[in-house]
Amino acid sequence: MCMSVVDDIKALVGGFGVTLRHMLRKPVTIQYPEEKRTPYPRFRARIVLTRDPEGGERCVACYLCSAACPVDCISMQSAEREDGRRYAAWFRINFSRCIFCGLCAEACPTMAIQMTPDYEICTRDIMDLVYEKEDLLIDGCGKDDSYNFYHHAGIGVTQPRGEGMEESRPVDVRSLMP
Amino acid sequence: MTDLPLLSVLIFLPLAGCLLLLPVWNCRVSARPIALGVALIELALAAWLYASWRGLSTIPAQLPGYLLQEDAAWIPAFGIRYTLGLDGISLLMVMLTAFTFCVALTVSWNSITEKTGLFLTLMLVMESGIMGVFLALDLALFYLFWEVMLIPMFFLIGVWGHGRRIYSTIKFFLFTMFGSLLMLLAIVALHLTHAQQTGVATFGLHELLGTQIAPETQLWLFGAFFLAFAIKFPLFPLHTWLPDAHTDAPTAGSVILAGLLLKTGSYGLIRFGYPLFPQAAQTLTPLLYALAVIGIIYASLVAFAQEDMKRLIAYSSIGHMGFVAIGIAAWQPVALSGSIIQMANHGVTTGALFCLVGMLDERAHTRDIRAFGGLWGKIPRYSFFFLFFSLASLGLPGLNNFVGEFLVLVGTMKKAPLVAALAFVGIVLTLVYTVRLVQEVLFQEERQPLPLADLSLREFSLLVVLALLDLWMGVHPAPLLDMIHLPVQLLTGTP
Amino acid sequence: MTASSVDIALFAAKVGLVFFVILTLAAYLVFAERRILAWVQDRKGPNRVGPFGLLQPLADLIKLLTKEDFLPSAADKWLFYLAPAMAAIPAIMIFAVIPFGAPLTVAGHAVPLVVADLNIGLLFFLALSSIAVYGVAIGGWASNSKYSLLGGIRGLAQLISYELSMGLSLVPIVMLARSFSLTEIVDAQRTIPFIIYQPLAFIIFLISITAECKRIPFDLPEAEGELVAGFHTEYSGMRFGLFFVGEYINIIVLGGLATTLFLGGWHGPLLPPVIWFTLKTLAFAFFFIWMRGTLPRLRYDQLMHLGWKVLTPLALMNILVTAWWLMLKNHM
Amino acid sequence: MEQTIFYILAAAAVLATVLAITEKHPVHAILFLVTSLFSMATIFYLLMAPLVAAFEVILYAGAIMVLFLFVIMMLDLGHPEKGLAPHWKEWLPAAVLSGISIASLVLVIVSRHAAPAAPAAMPTIREVAVRLFQEHGLAVELISLQLLFALVGALYLGRQAKSGDSK
């Protein structure tokens, strides 16, 4: 009984001591607009579309990012050059919805879509947060500056379908009568 | 023996007897003899007193006319003393009491089968109370005993009675209480008047006798006393409790009720009512006469119409007590002596009659006159006693009632001839209903085949004793008259 | 100018001054609390409005005044309006009897630095603090909201319970000072403050006034985790502001009272009396805030247990011991 | 000055009391009564009984009335203001009785002789206290025991049958 009271008092005094010590400690607050924190390089903030080392767009408009996005903030329209090279006719990310989860970047097979440490994307008009392709596209290659997808995969599929080796002709669905 | 406080012994012996009963409370067989033994000792005491009353009268007492006296402080704060006194009238009553209780205990020997311990205790308590009433000379003490004797009777009727016993017993109790409460007020008022006049706070009868009371007050006070006694008596308009109580009481209860309780009323009137308030009594005497006469005639007429034998005898009691009342109202030595003797006579005779009816009831479980007939042939011994006591009751010369009624009529004749004449009519009416009773029960042909046994030895001996007593009082009442002679003279102021 | 009118003028000045100071202090206490709590939590706290954030209270005031005044549809209108005032006014009235400095002499008039030197000052304090209950109770009841009602009931029970131990803990002080007047109590502590004689009473008093202020760890009536905001859940705007300010006025006033009763009031070496008083009072205020930064909230049964089964018996025992001690001392 | 205050307070007290006893809603009634109690307390103060004044507020307004409030809040009475208030017929006997009583009171007061002049000195608080504990010490003991038993009784009744403490 007596001991428990002493223990209680000890605990109380200890608590007060802790708070007092913290009071005298330097605050950890960073006063943001004036002081800015440098994020770590892999900080996931604003999303960009990178270019390949040749300066071409990396994005092939495969829709994987759009599919991976949990909040459906990515949308695009794919197009194809005459040589079969695919590209996005337009590409749009709505940053007012984006949660910066990074799934799109993970999903991207061409490393076109990447996240940058730039966290200051506040704006007064919410419509300004809808970024179009021109806003997203940067001039550099981002994180992996030597990777070029078409070097590995080649551009386009030129011969008609079903004509290749180990390839059967596609079924004509209109003649599939029983 | 005179060193003993005999009067206290008389009163408290039965109470002490109750204590003896406690260990055998639930054992009927051993309780009965104990109770009867106590009653017999009482009787023996009374007999001894009777035997030696002449000797006692030679010892000078503080109060004239008294044979024995006891006096002690009891509640000085209220001025109440424990004063007892025995004079001839009391002695007669004491003897009657002691005897009646023996009769009552004997007659209910077998008939009380439930709660015998309680029954016997109540009987003994009641004996104490009644003894006290007849012996008390202090008004408060008298009142105390007066009430004490009520409670056992209340239980006797209520517990062991038949019929509407609860209604009857409550009626009995309330009637009596009503009178006694008024009497209590009057006693206190008398006490206070006396205290104012003399500065002495007392309830003693003989001190209070000298109190000067304004006539009007006297009238009120006497009225209260009179009411109380008249209810007990019972006088005509206040009698209604009596037939009910008698009818529903067990035999012993009826015997005591008729034999003793009624006498307390007349005794109270003689001992307290008239002497304390002579002027008021004088004023109210016509009323008493009137009530008594109406009572006699009315009771006789009603008795004629009764089918229940007990009820019939109860009404006859009212009539007989009417004679007592007339004798008191005349307040004249002969009439008063007659009244007192009549009290004793009535006690014995009516007690015997109730015993007889009780015996019949025990056998036939009915008391309806119309159920019987031809008993003379079936149970001759019983029928003989029935006839004997009926004759006694109607005042056959040679039997005891005749003496009392005769003396009353003689005494009254001088003072109020009209009353005497009317009372005589009453006697004739008595004859009528008694004859009807006897004729219907004993001599009519048998109406219902009832399995009736004749008297047992106990019953027989009891009735023999009663009959002998009746005969003796009727033939040779002189010793009794001698005994009450001096007190009566002192009361009526004709030495 | 006659003598009496000077008195009246001085009196009015005192009242005005006290009002102004207390209200300002209360406002700044809010600010101070936020800053100190921030420090405890290694933050900086509000520092934007004005230099070091010193104009923050003003900003808060403007915000409260411009908010919508909201009346719940099933509320008991008059009582709903009455409650905030009943919470704030008694608190500020208590200060009337607290002497906050040595008597001054102004223009030949002796001016006691206390608004009203009642001979029953201490009882006046107890009376008003018991009235403060009504604000909570009626506020909680009149809102006709379950959270408010629960908060109100809790507040009622808590305030009544701790008023008892508070009052009892003050009895030894009265016994020592032989007076109910706070001025005389302060005078009695000219040499030694009562905290030396009565450490136990001081601790009980301290805990009890914490509960009276409904401060953490005794803030059950407004426990935000359970009851939204307790009895003032339904209040907004300046009515909420009154409850809020009332709480802080209470802190200051009770701190001042603790100073007066246990720390010798305005007595102190070197510094002028008023400064001493202010410092001691602010020390209490600081302690309250510190406590808020340190301790977690009690459970309801713990609260009642502490009040009835620990503090009250202790206070009673303390009274007994003090009485015996005083008696022995007088007999020696 | 003080006289005027007294009469104002007296009027306030009576008015608040009337409102209190005619109000249908117990909470309102209690608040009116508290108002009345405040007026009374001030009157006590004016009558030089500061101690009684203080205790009136502390005990009556601060404890007893709060207790009432507490119970009303706890009991959940629904909408008592919509419930039964005494009909005017029920007020009638009360009003008649009170009227007669007040009239007889006024009669008594009118018929009495002028009160003797007030004595000079009123007892100070210290004197009152000394009197309390010296003259009426036994009374203090008795009342304290009674309060103890109030506690005992309330606890006994408040306890749930056959289980632990409710509070």
Next chain:
Amino acid sequence: MTTADIYAIMPLIILTAGCVLCLLAGSLRPGFYLYPAALAVVGAALLWCVCVPAESVMPGMTVNRFSRASSAFFYATGLVALLMAYGYNRRRGIEGEEYPATLLFALLGMGVTCSASNLLMLFLGLEAFTFAFYILVTIERDSILGGESGLKYLLNGTLSAAVMGMGMALLYAGSGTLKLAELTTVAGIPEPLLQAGIGMILIGLAFKLSLVPAHLWTPDVYQGAPAPVTALLSTASKGAAVVALLLLFPLLQTWQGGHDLLWLLALLSMLTGNLAALLQPGIKRMLAWSSIGQMGYVALAFVAFPAGGDRAALLYVVAYAAAGLAAFGAVSILSDTSERDDIDSYRGLGYRNPLAGAVLALAMFSLAGIPPTAGFMAKFAVFAAALRAGEITLALAGIASALVAVFFYLRIVVVLYMKKPAELSEVRALTVAEILALGIPGATLVLLGVYPQPLLDLLKAILA
């Protein structure tokens, strides 16, 4: 406070210590062992009262023969009530230390009342024991009747406290003193304030005595309270109120209006109480109404105060207390797990439980005022005093109502002994405590009825 003072109030100290210790012990280790302990405490107080003739005058209290005798009476009553409560509470499941402790407190309040020498102590004493009864009446938590009657009693009691307090306030405002002795000297002045005060005190006491028209709480409270509590409530608390009235009586006598008021109260109580009792189906309600009537007789004694009414009143109270204890004791002992309240349920009990039945019957006879019981002596004294004082109307009304009363008292006796028992349940053997609880009042009834002189001497001595 000197040693003599402490000796004089030692019974009160014993009781105080007793009830506090009882509470403490009960909270540490509850159980029925507290009843014997409380019994010992009361017994000790009683013994001290009787045996130690310490007397003293203290501020607020005067211990003299009067107060010692009255407190002895209260303690004896309490003793019997405790005896009967022991078994009763066990059977009814009234557990906890509250009962004995509160009972001790009630006795303490009565002890204070009878030795009060100023209005404050008198008021506090009266309120203290009344307060204890508020708790005791409600003590049976399982019965809704108990709570209801407790609240009724409390409301009425508080109202009476307010009225009595107003009376005392007026007395004080009119005279400037609280001391009874000083008040008596001032009270002669025909000051309307004082008279109004006396009248209001009288009305307040009428509540405690349950005189008509301040009687309305009585039947409900008697019925709702557990029987042992009712026993104490109907006897000791009435006794204490009578004692308070006696203490105040010198004041009351100075004003004719007080006499008239009392006259009216007595008349109404005697008639209303006894007539209403006729109609009651339950024994406790019947006894409640009858106690209203009985208190009317006490009031009658007070009306006849100068003619020895004080002694008569005290005698009456003692006799009534013995009868009340006997009656309620029998009720509580004849009750099992539920209370036997319906008169009809007493059929034939006189044989199945002879002692309880006999004592109940005895109590009824005593209440009806039939000799040789204490009730007769008491009624005798009261009527003697009334006649001596010339109150013939009241005396006649009293006699008439007494006759009415005989009827309903007899009803109980009739039911007990003359009706066939309804059911034949197991007959419980009486414990020693119960035999004592029945025997003591029963013996007192008979003893006082046969030889009241010692008590009368005592009363004379203490009233001198």
Next chain:
Amino acid sequence: MIVPFEHILVLAGLLFFLGMGGLLAWRANLIMMLVCIEVMLNAVMLVFVAGSARWGNPDGQLFAIFIMALTSAEVSLALAMVVYLHRKKRTVNTDMFSEMKG
């Protein structure tokens, strides 16, 4: 005395009988009955205090304080009973408390 003694008496009397009238009228609501009794007790205290001021005697004030203590005891018990009964019957309406008649 700041005002004539009689005036205080009148005030006290008014309050007392207001309380009594209220008590008689509010026979249906326990809490209101208790409130009315409080009013009456207040009037009593006023008379005591006035008497104390009239005679310069502290006894009246003390009596008033005792009355307060007494009242608090009684009210706490009364309210405990009200709560207890309410728990059993769900009402404070006295008309519902009529287990006993007569």
